[in-house]
């Protein structure tokens with residue numbers, strides 16, 4: 001069992017840490033003592049076979065598991081050194097700082113403009129309409145969607161294509177000035193072209209936000225990430241530089257997975 005944090009290049013800035021994190025759904029343990037540091041400068045991919053706990057662990061990083069009645073989290077998780085499970089932590093604020101993009105694009109049934117403006121408005125980030133307009137444009141530009149939607153900002157977000165909807169959801173996360181963006185299989189409902197656009201976007205966003213992506217697509221992990229964490233049966237088996245994990249894994253279980261021995 002792996003309880004020591006698997007830390008990598010010390011020169012990079014650590015954004016989040018997890019120490020001996022365990023997650024239970026009722027009596028069933030889904031995460032068995034995971035320790036990891038997520039840094040600011042790299043995209044981190046979580047890979048592993050179905051049911052190994054990738055999504056469960058990802059969701060501990062912004063307390064999304066709070067919404068599951070049977071879920072219980074033990075251990076310590078910090079954001080900039082601050083305990084995110086402390087009773088004093090404002091969870092709404094936390095989820096703005098650690099934004100999330102889901103498997104299936106889930107824009108609000110509102111206009112494109114409102115999808116982006118909603119968060120900044122409730123978080124008090126805009127002084128007025130002019131301010132909001134600036135935030136909306138900036139967020140949509142950053143999400144690589146502005147040119148496609150600038151002439152129809154008041155159309156419904158749900159009328160966009162799947163790939164555009166997913167970029168809208170990324171824009172919505174960006175609009176509230178997150179520090180970390182968690183992506184849970186963000187391309188699994190998209191075609192190859194829309195997938196390529198999201199991957200390109202991830203490259204562009206790297207460095208500005210700490211990005212963690214769950215993917216069951218190993219080629220995608222190899223393409224978009226610089227750090228890869230391999231999960232199996234609720235354990236973090238191996239965490240390292242992506243190219244090392246794929247070409248020279250240290251653990252037998254990692255090797256078996258990346259060579260397709262089990263999936």
Ligand SMILES: Nc1ncnc2c1ncn2[C@@H]1O[C@H](COP(=O)(O)OP(=O)(O)OP(=O)(O)O)[C@@H](O)[C@H]1O
Pocket residue numbers: 025030048049050051052053054055056057068070216
């Ligand atoms: N809400 C829940 N209630 C009970 N058990 C759950 C819940 N969510 C997940 N689990 C269980 O926890 C374990 C880990 O699931 P999780 O979805 O985190 O894995 P995963 O690696 O993301 O899988 P996948 O790639 O299939 O999405 C599984 O055994 C799953 O059945």
